[in-house]
Amino acid sequence: MIIMWQEISKFSRKLFDKGYMVSHSGNLSIRCGDRMFIKRRGAACDEIGPEDVIETGIEEDTSTIALSSSETDVHRAIYKSTSALAIVHAHPPYTIACSLLYDEIIPMDAEGDYLLHKIPVVVVERLSGSKELETKLTEALQTYKGVVVRGHGTFAIGKMLEEAYHMTCMMEASCNIRYLVDLTGLGSKRDKTTQYRDW
Amino acid sequence: MFGWMGFIADVDLSRNSIAWRELDEDAAKRFVGGRGYGVKIIYDELGKGVDPLGEGNVLVFVTGPLTGSMAPTSGRYSVVTKSPLTGTIFDANSGGFFGPSMKACGLDVLILRGRASSPVYLHLTDRMANILGADDLWGKDTHETRDLLVGRHGAGARVACIGPAGENLVKMAAIMNDDDRAAARGGVGAVMGSKNLKAIVANGKARTSVADPDSFSFIVKECNKLLDQNPVTSKALPRFGTAVLVNVMNEVNVLPSKNFQRPNFEEADKISGESIRKRVFIKQRACFNCGIACGRVTKTPTMHGEGPEYETAFALGSDCLVSDLDDVTEANYLCNELGIDAISMGGTIATAMELHEKGLLSEEVNWGDGEKVKELVRLTAYRQGLGEELADGSKRLAEKFRSPDSAIQVKGLELPAYDPRGSKGQGLAFATSNRGACHLRSYMVGIEVLGFPKRIDRLSAINKAGLCIVQQNLFAAMDTLVLCRFTSYALDEEHYARLLSRATGISYRPEEFLLIGERIWNMERLFNLREGFTRRDDSLPRRFLEEPHSEGSTKGQVVELDRMLDEYYKFRGWDEQGRPSPTKLAQLGIG
Numbered sequence: 001m002i003i004m005w006q007e008i009s010k011f012s013r014k015l016f017d018k019g020y021m022v023s024h025s026g027n028l029s030i031r032c033g034d035r036m037f038i039k040r041r042g043a044a045c046d047e048i049g050p051e052d053v054i055e056t057g058i059e060e061d062t063s064t065i066a067l068s069s070s071e072t073d074v075h076r077a078i079y080k081s082t083s084a085l086a087i088v089h090a091h092p093p094y095t096i097a098c099s100l101l102y103d104e105i106i107p108m109d110a111e112g113d114y115l116l117h118k119i120p121v122v123v124v125e126r127l128s129g130s131k132e133l134e135t136k137l138t139e140a141l142q143t144y145k146g147v148v149v150r151g152h153g154t155f156a157i158g159k160m161l162e163e164a165y166h167m168t169c170m171m172e173a174s175c176n177i178r179y180l181v182d183l184t185g186l187g188s189k190r191d192k193t194t195q196y197r198d199w
Numbered sequence: 200m201f202g203w204m205g206f207i208a209d210v211d212l213s214r215n216s217i218a219w220r221e222l223d224e225d226a227a228k229r230f231v232g233g234r235g236y237g238v239k240i241i242y243d244e245l246g247k248g249v250d251p252l253g254e255g256n257v258l259v260f261v262t263g264p265l266t267g268s269m270a271p272t273s274g275r276y277s278v279v280t281k282s283p284l285t286g287t288i289f290d291a292n293s294g295g296f297f298g299p300s301m302k303a304c305g306l307d308v309l310i311l312r313g314r315a316s317s318p319v320y321l322h323l324t325d326r327m328a329n330i331l332g333a334d335d336l337w338g339k340d341t342h343e344t345r346d347l348l349v350g351r352h353g354a355g356a357r358v359a360c361i362g363p364a365g366e367n368l369v370k371m372a373a374i375m376n377d378d379d380r381a382a383a384r385g386g387v388g389a390v391m392g393s394k395n396l397k398a399i400v401a402n403g404k405a406r407t408s409v410a411d412p413d414s415f416s417f418i419v420k421e422c423n424k425l426l427d428q429n430p431v432t433s434k435a436l437p438r439f440g441t442a443v444l445v446n447v448m449n450e451v452n453v454l455p456s457k458n459f460q461r462p463n464f465e466e467a468d469k470i471s472g473e474s475i476r477k478r479v480f481i482k483q484r485a486c487f488n489c490g491i492a493c494g495r496v497t498k499t500p501t502m503h504g505e506g507p508e509y510e511t512a513f514a515l516g517s518d519c520l521v522s523d524l525d526d527v528t529e530a531n532y533l534c535n536e537l538g539i540d541a542i543s544m545g546g547t548i549a550t551a552m553e554l555h556e557k558g559l560l561s562e563e564v565n566w567g568d569g570e571k572v573k574e575l576v577r578l579t580a581y582r583q584g585l586g587e588e589l590a591d592g593s594k595r596l597a598e599k600f601r602s603p604d605s606a607i608q609v610k611g612l613e614l615p616a617y618d619p620r621g622s623k624g625q626g627l628a629f630a631t632s633n634r635g636a637c638h639l640r641s642y643m644v645g646i647e648v649l650g651f652p653k654r655i656d657r658l659s660a661i662n663k664a665g666l667c668i669v670q671q672n673l674f675a676a677m678d679t680l681v682l683c684r685f686t687s688y689a690l691d692e693e694h695y696a697r698l699l700s701r702a703t704g705i706s707y708r709p710e711e712f713l714l715i716g717e718r719i720w721n722m723e724r725l726f727n728l729r730e731g732f733t734r735r736d737d738s739l740p741r742r743f744l745e746e747p748h749s750e751g752s753t754k755g756q757v758v759e760l761d762r763m764l765d766e767y768y769k770f771r772g773w774d775e776q777g778r779p780s781p782t783k784l785a786q787l788g789i790g
Contacts, residue, residue: 025652040650042650061438063447064447065442065443066431118395124245126424126428129430129433
């Protein structure tokens with residue numbers, strides 16, 4: 001448990017410092033077999049302590065859902081449908097901005113197209129904690145390791161938190177570049193839109 | 200008037216008379232409804248020293264302007280009176296469907312005074328009220344009473360009634376309505392029993408009309424959206440009921456056991472929300488217009504009914520060291536059927552167990568004896584055997600056996616399921632509550648342990664008074680709308696003020712809404728001061744002040760009450776003895 005909260009605290013702090021998690025918003029989790037450890041609802045992202053990480057079941061529901069993140073069921077659904085062992089849900093600004101502009105985001109930079117190929121944009125009526133979000137998100141994450149929910153934020157998965165953190169950073173870097181290029185109105189000389197649309 | 204029905208039915212049971220009059224619009228604007236309007240009536244009408252179980256006491260049923268509307272959890276009603284258990288002014292409220300049905304009879308307020316010469320019940324229909332004989336109902340339990348009256352007045356009838364406990368003037372008797380919903384605390388059922396009033400039946404057809412339907416619907420939709428997204432109201436409570444808190448509070452040394460001698464219960468999981476769901480759960484049950492549905496319909500091998508809730512799992516379980524879920528559940532059923540407040544019942548039995556352990560009470564009342572707990576519930580309802588002693592509550596019981604510290608109560612009201620040594624602000628909330636130890640006047644546990652809206656240091660006594668005061672004011676204001684307390688996990692004064700404004704057509708800003716709560720709080724305080732309550736009564740059992748926990752995350756902790764209390768009085772605008780200043784009263788327009 002000590003390692004879990006320290007891991008979550010470390011990456012929460014890094015995401016906060018980068019401005020990808022703001023104040024108390026966003027959440028991270030780690031899967032350990034049939035259990036998962038997730039940030040407590042309402043805990044400040046830059047001050048995660050031992051009591052701010054809640055243990056609950058992947059399948060089995062427990063009373064700790066009264067304390068855990070409001071996205072707990074979304075994390076559960078992702079773990080049940082993918083091979084993920086860690087999830088980062090963040091609110092990186094350029095990725096969210098691009099989700100409001102595009103129906104899907106194809107990175108223009110080499111790092112982005114190598115690692116991400118495409119960032120699916122999931123569109124749902126209720127942006128947080130809904131069944132619709134669970135369904136659409138897990139479907140997208142079965143193919144892609146990073147997804148953005150339109151107007152809400154990113155979900156990235158990995159075998160460890162560092163990997164999910166890396167995916168989050170890559171999504172934001174690619175969206176930042178895409179946004180800047182599009183801002184010029186000149187178009188990119190390196191466009192992978194067609195190649196990666198059906199990845 | 201929009202929101203309100205605009206009428207009061209004033210029933211004098213001594214004279215067998217009913218008078219209808221219009222609601223006082225100015226009072227409605229300043230006290231709204233529910234607890235607020237009821238407190239104003241009790242404060243205005245009751246002189247000092249009225250016997251709570253005498254003819255001079257008044258029992259008021261009040262709904263609010265949102266009752267029966269589309270607002271979430273708008274199915275509640277308040278009962279306000281002077282409590283026979285605490286001697287304070289007292290309000291209790293209940294969910295289910297009775298509240299909207301009473302309001303649909305065309306009234307907001309039902310005043311019951313005097314005492315009928317023989318058992319009666321009151322039948323309310325469309326702006327009509329009839330006092331009818333209840334000799335055949337007297338002695339029936341709450342389920343039998345409900346079934347007989349629904350059979351008599353039709354399936355649409357809703358019934359609020361007392362059981363044998365209320366008839367026998369048990370000071371912890373509840374008023375029960377619909378399917379095991381309770382205006383539970385303070386002995387409001389005994390007051391009803393003292394008036395020889397067995398039941399109230401309501402089946403009206405009037406609808407609550409709101410001033411601005413479109414705008415009201417929009418606010419309702421926004422509120423429902425927040426409730427649907429909040430993890431407590433959308434997941435924790437629907438899945439596990441209120442007993443979701445058993446393991447949560449146990450983990451942080453806040454679940455009391457053995458009459459608050461211990462801060463946790465080794466066998467807590469056996470009576471937890473998870474175990475209830477696995478072992479006795481049949482289905483959820485919701486009150487009128489509630490999407491949370493925290494109610495648990497359950498069954499044991501030999502009985503069925505509703506519960507246990509978190510509070511009953513504590514009071515009839517961990518507090519008595521009973522870990523057999525069937526025993527706890529069945530004791531809960533008995534409280535519902537006989538019309539008893541389960542918190543006070545469990546707290547009083549736990550006191551008896553401690554007295555026996557100390558060698559002061561000779562009757563065998565042993566820790567962990569679930570069968571004995573059930574037997575004592577029955578005996579208490581009928582004031583038989585040891586039940587005669589228990590029927591007056593833990594304070595009188597412990598005083599009689601010369602061990603007053605064995606009663607875990609404030610102002611005579613038994614503590615609910617939170618050990619304040621692990622939630623210091625809750626200790627202040629218990630001590631200052633106008634109706635005695637209560638988690639519904641201010642729920643500092645929500646901030647300190649659950650983190651709503653944000654978590655603060657639960658073991659610190661610093662900076663708690665201000666938060667406690669705001670919560671007390673907010674909850675008092677909420678009780679004028681008579682909405683369920685659980686909505687406050689997701690909503691705040693802004694939502695409540697908007698709902699109230701759109702329903703009534705009268706503009707209430709959030710700060711004005713809180714001011715209503717502060718006005719009520721101070722009026723309740725004035726009532727209690729008039730009755731002779733002082734700073735000494737704003738206290739906690741010695742156990743919390745001088746006996747630290749010996750283990751776990753709360754090891755060494757006691758409640759530093761005096762420090763918090765000084766701050767509390769100062770922030771309230773009261774003097775050091777807890778008396779509201781003339782300036783404060785003028786500001787609130789009361790006194």
